[in-house]
Amino acid sequence: MAWLISLMLAVGVSGAQTWLKLVSREPPPGKKHALTIDDAVFWIDWTVAAVVALCGSLIAASLEHKPIATMTVVVALGAILVGMTIMPFGVRLICYDGSGGIKGWVHVVCANAFGLIVLMSAVAAGVKIYG
Numbered sequence: 132m133a134w135l136i137s138l139m140l141a142v143g144v145s146g147a148q149t150w151l152k153l154v155s156r157e158p159p160p161g162k163k164h165a166l167t168i169d170d171a172v173f174w175i176d177w178t179v180a181a182v183v184a185l186c187g188s189l190i191a192a193s194l195e196h197k198p199i200a201t202m203t204v205v206v207a208l209g210a211i212l213v214g215m216t217i218m219p220f221g222v223r224l225i226c227y228d229g230s231g232g233i234k235g236w237v238h239v240v241c242a243n244a245f246g247l248i249v250l251m252s253a254v255a256a257g258v259k260i261y262g
Contacts, residue, residue, distance in 0.1 A: 174246025
């Protein structure tokens, strides 16, 4: 159930973020909105949220002297390592062009899917740590 709550929270926050971008930007002449394809890229937000939440779970469990399985810590640290070091370079190589723009909608979905994988891995590890 924690994974579903986390997924709904990620979607809700992304929706709110998109709404704020939509209403806060003046549309260019002849357009109804000022949103761009880059506004649909959420993998960075989801990866950072995952790392912060996972670190919080580890710190809270440590402060309460809860026993944590070694494999759980390895998986948690692996998710942090992949999400903050390896994944950004992979996304840059696969999803972005030479000028720093996202290549297309398939690449937005791909990048966001990787971000969700990191987020869901952090949730699973957090549940094991603190649940």
